[in-house]
Amino acid sequence: MGHWEGDTLVIDTVNFNGKTRLDTIGHPHSDQLHLVQRFSRPDRGHIAYEVIVDDPRTFTRPWKNTRNFTLRPDWQIMEYSCEENNKSLWEGRIKVPKYVK
Numbered sequence: 500m501g502h503w504e505g506d507t508l509v510i511d512t513v514n515f516n517g518k519t520r521l522d523t524i525g526h527p528h529s530d531q532l533h534l535v536q537r538f539s540r541p542d543r544g545h546i547a548y549e550v551i552v553d554d555p556r557t558f559t560r561p562w563k564n565t566r567n568f569t570l571r572p573d574w575q576i577m578e579y580s581c582e583e584n585n586k587s588l589w590e591g592r593i594k595v596p597k598y599v600k
Contacts, residue, residue, distance in 0.1 A: 507539040521552070529556035544570045 501510045517530035532554040539547045546568040553561035 504537075507537050510534075510536040510538075512536070527557060528552075528554050531556045546570075 500512075501508060503509070512534045513532075515528060515530055515532040517528060517532070519528070520526060521528045521532075532552070534553075535551045537547075537549040541547055548566045548568065549563060550565075551561055551563045552558070
């Protein structure tokens, strides 16, 4: 569920099934995962991002991660298609295939 708190977009997400992974590294989570994400624009060229991860079955306490993103008009963002068994993409980049000799 998303809502605005002033100039900050807050997304509160629950009801995960526990069958996915938390990130591209493969950290697990349970069906008790609760995410609160906050997006704000401190200025025209940046996005501030914060996520609070609370999963009492997987972690001993909630934890927070913050990131700042910089607008790069000279970069082209690759479209990502979230599909089952999509193992050829990692962090938005195509992996070089491993060839069997």
